[in-house]
Amino acid sequence: MKAEIIAVGTELLLGQIVNTNAQYIAQGCAGIGLDVYYQTVVGDNRQRLRETFALAASRADFVIVTGGLGPTQDDLTKDALAELLGLPISIHGPSMERIEDVFRARGLHMVESNSRQANVIEGCDPFPNDNGLAVGVGLTHKGTHYVLLPGPPKEMKPMFDRYAVPWIRAVMGEEAVPLHSKMLKFAGIGESNLEHRLIDLIDGQQDPTIAPYAKEGEVSIRLTTRASSPAEAERKLAETERVIRDRVGEHLYAVEDVPIERVIVELLSRSGKKAALAESCTGGLASELLTAVPGSSAALVGAIVCYTNAAKRDLLGVPESLLEGEGAPGAISAETAAALAERVMERTGADYALSITGVAGPAQSEGKPVGLVYIGIAERGKPAETEKLQLSGNRGSIRLKAAKQSFYRLWQRLRAEAES
Amino acid sequence: MKAEIIAVGTELLLGQIVNTNAQYIAQGCAGIGLDVYYQTVVGDNRQRLRETFALAASRADFVIVTGGLGPTQDDLTKDALAELLGLPISIHGPSMERIEDVFRARGLHMVESNSRQANVIEGCDPFPNDNGLAVGVGLTHKGTHYVLLPGPPKEMKPMFDRYAVPWIRAVMGEEAVPLHSKMLKFAGIGESNLEHRLIDLIDGQQDPTIAPYAKEGEVSIRLTTRASSPAEAERKLAETERVIRDRVGEHLYAVEDVPIERVIVELLSRSGKKAALAESCTGGLASELLTAVPGSSAALVGAIVCYTNAAKRDLLGVPESLLEGEGAPGAISAETAAALAERVMERTGADYALSITGVAGPAQSEGKPVGLVYIGIAERGKPAETEKLQLSGNRGSIRLKAAKQSFYRLWQRLRAEAES
Structure with missing residues (x-):
């Protein structure tokens, strides 16, 4: 199945911030075997949002949107999608209560616009926001699946991992490929030297795949396999890990992504x-x-x-x-x-x-x-x-x-x- | 005038890298008064590249593309655009000589595919690549202006700044707005407190614009003005700076972007x-x-x-x-x-x-x-x-x-x- 990622925000179009959200969502999609063919950035403009959503829906099974769920009049994501689909907006009770609680606890007066963050599109599955106020949306309409997430990364990432990915997996059913991966972390060896010592494995890789990554002062290899059970995955990953350990084990300091x-x-x-x-x-x-x-x-x-x-x-x-x-x-x-x-x-x-x-x-x-x-x-x-x-x-x-x-x-x- | 930014690359779609190129180009466009309405990421696929270019050309005056200029069969940006426009590909002599020189100097055998990096679309203005081998392209066709840049940031950024921006400015003529800006850096004051003390200026801003930014532990304000001469810009910026100094001068530690x-x-x-x-x-x-x-x-x-x-x-x-x-x-x-x-x-x-x-x-x-x-x-x-x-x-x-x-x-x- 195919997905398209849309990030909404004028600050992205002006280059004031870099689009790390698209990268995070793209990695998540790759992890469940969902192919991403396009990513788009569009501003907070009702007409352009509608057109972008319509185009994405014409090309993809999943339209995953981040940004534009906030309280201001510039935050138009939910309104634009509801308009496009001809569905009404309604208020999600538990989210509204949560917003009211937060304002009460802070001793602040809640203005009308804050309630917009509790808006959902009727018929959707709301995604709780554990780190902010704007509720997320999972919605299936005429065969296309829409996921609306907030823009701030500290709200978007946990909502995506905890609520959106399980929702997407459930929709995908059998098509959700259970990818299993394992990170091997190396020290005291450069990327080119590590690759040189594993070049035949890297060139001949099939399953698991062997992907080296280098950050400054760190080298890692991600092993990834598609397996039907954790036990089968573990067996396949362990076999490749053993071969790598035989060659460069003296530099392998961890089998998880830690410094x-x-x-x-x-x-x-x-x-x-x-x-x-x-x-x-x-x-x-x-x-x-x-x-x-x-x-x-x-x-x-x-x-x-x-x-x-x-x-x-x-x-x-x-x-x-x-x-x-x-x-x-x-x-x-x-x-x-x-x-x-x-x-x-x-x-x-x-x-x-x-x-x-x-x-x-x-x-x-x-x-x-x-x-x-x-x-x-x-x-x-x-x-x-x-x-x-x-x-x-x-x-x-x-x-x-x-x-x-x-x-x-x-x-x-x-x-x-x-x-x- | 409007621009659209297209980044080409499967590694972006898979989330393996973050799209810093789009941010860099977007900042550059903002700096010359070129409005960006959309950014797109698309993979190395001939058909999808053509469709993406066609859509962008229908919406924007400038289509700025980064990535897909390399030597491999996956690098299709120039081919796809030439096909879309019905223009022939030709070899840019000076770039070809440069590629041959580099291979000769390294004592390496040059394979056929490397010559692809000297390809240009006929009728274009070639942009030299001072940090790599793939030549860039500036091309006007049926009223749309295309800019093709390499993908690696260390090649893309200098080519964009040195050759593409002047080319775009020349095309824009009078419409290229010379924006002047100045960064004010503050310490010992939080973003919300700073905004609170300047709220009337921020809400009523016209020219210069007043944009607060917060990174962790740092708060800055960027003043930007559109002025026809550096002297006029300096006068307008100085006036706004003076008003800000009167209010929060005790926190202003620099008038340039330094920690x-x-x-x-x-x-x-x-x-x-x-x-x-x-x-x-x-x-x-x-x-x-x-x-x-x-x-x-x-x-x-x-x-x-x-x-x-x-x-x-x-x-x-x-x-x-x-x-x-x-x-x-x-x-x-x-x-x-x-x-x-x-x-x-x-x-x-x-x-x-x-x-x-x-x-x-x-x-x-x-x-x-x-x-x-x-x-x-x-x-x-x-x-x-x-x-x-x-x-x-x-x-x-x-x-x-x-x-x-x-x-x-x-x-x-x-x-x-x-x-x-």
């Missing part, structure tokens, strides 16, 4: 150990990523951002002889990376410590090139180790790749210990 | 002073934002991320009596915020210090609610001051708002000093 810092926080929490960080060129980014994981206080003691040589000396006691002067290796060196990791471990009493020092750019530093980064890793009772990296990209991407690579090294240690 | 941390780094660098940070709930985010500004090493000594109570005590010497035990104000308190700021200033020898301690969530801490944050600001020779915030949003947005609010407080000090 490596989450895995690190879990491994640390489980072992009752704590890490500390000394960051120079990353400026707090590594610490920020780790502490963005809820519960990270059980895993991270703290971090010292020693952006300047003075801070490396005063906050961590790195000897002047390492940092400056004739014959000194300098702040950007394996020696300093090792000293930073050892000293922050000592100062904080942590069990592990990471350090990152390098040239994030845009200009070189100490006569060393942009992208040169040293990582240090210290562990209680063992000598510190370092790694030299030559990273490409702009300032932000060098910082991110450096932080992720340091996480990869810590993850290796933690995994080895968990397995021992 | 507040950049202004802080500049003010510090200019005065030769340095700042330090003690971060608890923000976990390194404030430091990361400041050090993301190139040249920040002249402005920031360093930061201490004291995520745990142990770190507050061991790294910064915050007294145990503040942090824990009967009657202690706790880690999330004005007292601890003040101590953190004072102590990190002392330890680092900085001239200013910021501290941030609070509950970023998802769970409460010390029995205190999610979103409660204390900010401390210390300055050499003055007692530390603190501010209590109750922020809304998820973990990430609470952290960002807290960091930005601390920057606002530091900016106030620095500005006052710069003006004194």
Whole structure:
């Protein structure tokens, strides 16, 4: 079956915002085997909305619309569709009560226009809005299935996942293809290297499909299979995963879509150990990523951002002889990376410590090139180790790749210990 | 005049990528006064491409297409348009030579299909591709103007700006409106409060237009005017800016689109002073934002991320009596915020210090609610001051708002000093 996605909003036409809603809905459609042939953006204009809906209905089984369900006179989606289909608008009681409750709780006066958000088209299945006020609509009319969703992503996404997708699946019946997929996440390996080592699998893929994705500092592979039962899917995915593990298993840190810092926080929490960080060129980014994981206080003691040589000396006691002067290796060196990791471990009493020092750019530093980064890793009772990296990209991407690579090294240690 | 934007690509329909090209082109159109009524996404399918082009041509003066200019058999944009218009395809000599040169320089064998990237529609104005191989097209046929651009953003954007926009402007002639705009950036004030204080200006806006935007932790206003000369534009924008300054000038930190941390780094660098940070709930985010500004090493000594109570005590010497035990104000308190700021200033020898301690969530801490944050600001020779915030949003947005609010407080000090 075919679907068409329509996003309504003048701010999209003016380029003030990017159409992430269409992408989200398109992914959801692909996930249930619903083909999308067109996506359209149209403004808050009654006539153009009607024409766009009519055209979509002539080409697709499902017309999925996002935006234009709000309280203002510019929000015309429901009115335009009701007009096109010749159906009356009515008020959805539970949504109206919910709107009244919200206004009462906030001590605000509810104006007439707010009630528009409780409007539905008669005969539809209303979709509750768990994160906002405008009710959604699922409606079948003369063989075409219409889905109306709010525009704000934080309202649209949960409504789509919780109410619209099950409704669409029910309409599709047998035609809803149960796609099963599994995300494999890799660290410490670049996209091209990963693809190179799996090239015969990727080129010869059939079922499961093997799709590599790269974000900055992260590489993933999504395995997808069409199977009639979860057990069959699991068997097919596991077989492909095993082949991939045989080749690049040492880089596979998770089989779900999580960042490596989450895995690190879990491994640390489980072992009752704590890490500390000394960051120079990353400026707090590594610490920020780790502490963005809820519960990270059980895993991270703290971090010292020693952006300047003075801070490396005063906050961590790195000897002047390492940092400056004739014959000194300098702040950007394996020696300093090792000293930073050892000293922050000592100062904080942590069990592990990471350090990152390098040239994030845009200009070189100490006569060393942009992208040169040293990582240090210290562990209680063992000598510190370092790694030299030559990273490409702009300032932000060098910082991110450096932080992720340091996480990869810590993850290796933690995994080895968990397995021992 | 009206334009319609068409993005071609199966990966858009599958939701694998988000349609940033449409946003970029839409912004460009708005900038020259070209109205966009529709945006469409369509796959690499000859018949559907032809239908989509025909529909767009029936509704718009300009049909701007991105994607489908590559070398493979799936890249059908030029073929489909040529078929629709009944025009022949020919090879653009200079583009062909460029493709051959690139292959020769890389020592690669050029296959037949690569020459497709030099194809143009007869009678068109070819647009050079400064960042890739596929040549672009500007073509007027039976009163409709077609613009064909490549799909990869790094090729599309420069081709659009350098060649397509001037071509469109030339076609539009007098109708190309030279829009001038100016961005005003605010800190320490929420979007609704800012709008409330300017509501009569916003509601009564004519020329310049006044468009407020909110990103997390940032509020901006874009003033836009249609003027025949830069001098006239400057006069009109300055007049509106003056009225806005009279009302909310104490929050206006820049008249260009820069983050507040950049202004802080500049003010510090200019005065030769340095700042330090003690971060608890923000976990390194404030430091990361400041050090993301190139040249920040002249402005920031360093930061201490004291995520745990142990770190507050061991790294910064915050007294145990503040942090824990009967009657202690706790880690999330004005007292601890003040101590953190004072102590990190002392330890680092900085001239200013910021501290941030609070509950970023998802769970409460010390029995205190999610979103409660204390900010401390210390300055050499003055007692530390603190501010209590109750922020809304998820973990990430609470952290960002807290960091930005601390920057606002530091900016106030620095500005006052710069003006004194």
